[in-house]
Amino acid sequence: MDHIVMVHGDNAWGHETLRAFFSRVGEADIIIGYTRQMSRSRTWTRTVCSKTFTLLVNLITKRRLRYFNGLQIHRAAVLKRLEIESSGCGFQAEVLVKALRLTNTYLEVPMDLNERQRGESKAFRLTNVVDVARTLRLLCAIERTSTPGRPAAGVTGP
Numbered sequence: 001m002d003h004i005v006m007v008h009g010d011n012a013w014g015h016e017t018l019r020a021f022f023s024r025v026g027e028a029d030i031i032i033g034y035t036r037q038m039s040r041s042r043t044w045t046r047t048v049c050s051k052t053f054t055l056l057v058n059l060i061t062k063r064r065l066r067y068f069n070g071l072q073i074h075r076a077a078v079l080k081r082l083e084i085e086s087s088g089c090g091f092q093a094e095v096l097v098k099a100l101r102l103t104n105t106y107l108e109v110p111m112d113l114n115e116r117q118r119g120e121s122k123a124f125r126l127t128n129v130v131d132v133a134r135t136l137r138l139l140c141a142i143e144r145t146s147t148p149g150r151p152a153a154g155v156t157g158p
Contacts (some may be wrong), residue, residue, distance in 0.1 A: 005073045006092060013071070017112045028032045029103035030074055032096065034067035035112035053132060061138045063100070066108055068093040078102050080083050090101060090135025097139055101146075 003025055013021075024031045039047045050069070057068050067090045078099055087092040100106060 003074055004076045004079045005071065006095070007071060011110055012113050014114055021111055022073070022110050024107055025073055029078070030072060030096070030099055030106040032065065032106055032108045033071035033111045034065075034108055035070060035113045038113065041113040045051040053093075056136055057097070057139060057145050060143055061097050061100075062066035062134065062143075065096075068096055072096055072099075072109065074099055075103070085138055086131065087147050088131030088137040090131045090138075092121070094135055094138060097142065 005022075021033055035041065035050075037076070037140055038050060042050070049052065050067070052068070054067055058064055069089070072092065074095075079095070081102065082095060082098045084098070113115065117150055
């Protein structure tokens with residue numbers, strides 16, 4: 001297969017949103033999904049945490065992405081070259097940051113998040129906070145010690 005997608009297992013997106021997202025394959029090296037109007041589908045605490053994490057990763061990496069933990073479609077050859085050290089909640093940000101260093105283009109695609117129908121988020125567990133802190137520290141180390149070959153540039157899109 002030419003592409004690999006990381007999909008969350010909580011049924012957060014409807015088929016129309018997924019169809020629109022997957023239809024963008026081939027328009028850029030990485031397709032990055034971000035949640036449109038997050039505060040409508042998540043609690044205010046979850047929204048604040050997500051936006052704070054995004055802000056911190058953008059500050060560390062000197063990027064301006066809308067979200068680092070959404071759906072992502074990567075070229076398989078690039079993704080298979082990555083050495084990922086993070087686990088838990090932080091791994092998607094590390095994957096995306098490292099993949100952006102090895103590709104030419106990315107496209108951010110808005111996605112409509114479905115409200116959780118049952119169960120509760122496990123995002124606020126201590127282990128997740130520790131995972132995120134480790135990932136942020138790792139991203140700082142990556143940015144301090146390496147220079148990107150050709151950092152990816154955004155392409156126009158909705």
